[in-house]
Amino acid sequence: MTVMEQADRIHLRDHVVAADIGAFQSERGRNQRLRFNLTVDLRDIGASRDDQVDSVLSYDVLIYAISAALADQRYNLVETLAEKIAAEVLDHPRAAAITVSVEKLDRGPGALGITIHRRAGRVSPDRTALPVDVILWSPGMAPPTGAAILCPPAPDLPVPQGGDQRRIALLALDQAAWALSGQLGLEIAESQTELDAAIRAGQPVIWAPTKLAADAAIPALPLHLASWLADRLGSDHVTIAATDPSPDPVLPQIALRPLPGAGA
Structure with a gap:
């Protein structure tokens, strides 16, 4: 970044949450309102020009x-x-400060608090990967609860011949996802x-694969x-609705966990 350039910033203002906080005995066991203001300097100036949500740091x-x-x-x-x-925000690759x-x-007639400024690399976030279940969906399976990503099965529809067959197959899976x-x-x-937002919220969602997997070097299966x-x-x-999944050397090194009682 040159001297004349300034970082793009995103912010969250006046976010009020009630929480049990404070060192005094009179504060323990009772919620009080906290107001949060966050401003984040971004690494990539103008990253939002392609109008794609994955190009920016989400609010x-x-x-x-x-x-x-x-x-x-x-x-x-x-x-x-x-x-x-x-520390949590600076763990994101697009956050610079x-x-x-x-x-x-x-706690008083006005707002009492602290303002800190931190740059990436100067904090050490204590963070572990969030648990998520990736499920290859099959008709008859019960809807999942908690953080789960459902991958739709291939639709039982005729696929047009000619053109980019992989892209056509991905778009067919997108159609299957919307139907599901x-x-x-x-x-x-x-x-x-x-996907990240759903995992953090502990909510199941259905994945339409074309946007993320269009350029991945894997079959559109x-x-x-x-x-x-x-x-x-x-x-x-990956949880799948099959009793005896066959190994495939093309697959990443991911365990295939059969769903008990599910048909192939």
Whole structure:
């Protein structure tokens, strides 16, 4: 970045959450309002020009950082809470620096709090991969609960001949995903950002694969795509509706976990 260039920034302002926080005995066991203001300097200037959500740092990352920090422990100090939030956001590859302001709104006539500024590489986030189940869907399976990514089966429809057969197969799977969404009442996720948000929220979604997998060096087959997605998300297995899945050397090194009682 040159001297004349300034970083693009995203921000979350006046986000108020009630939480049990404080070092004084009078603060323990009772919620008080906290106001959060976050401003993040981004690494890539103008990354949003292609109008794709995966090109930018999603605002959901900021909201999740707050909720995850509050869920992690009870804090005596807003300073510690601010550090935790900063570390969570700066773990994102597009975040270069962050300013975090945390204010108590119920401890005096005004807002009492702290503002910190941290740059990437100067904090050490304590973070583990979020659990997610990647499921190769089959008719008759019960809708999942919790963080789960459903990969649709190939639709039983004639596929047009000619042209880019892999892209046509992916688009057919997108159609199957939207149809399954209507059947199960679950949302569609196409981008990495949407998948990440669903995993953090602990919600099941259905994956329409074309956007993410268009350029992946794998066949446009449901099991290959499910295994590729599991590997990308850090999951070590794929749940499938088959009693004896056959190994395939083309697949990533992902365990195929049969669903008990499911038919092939």
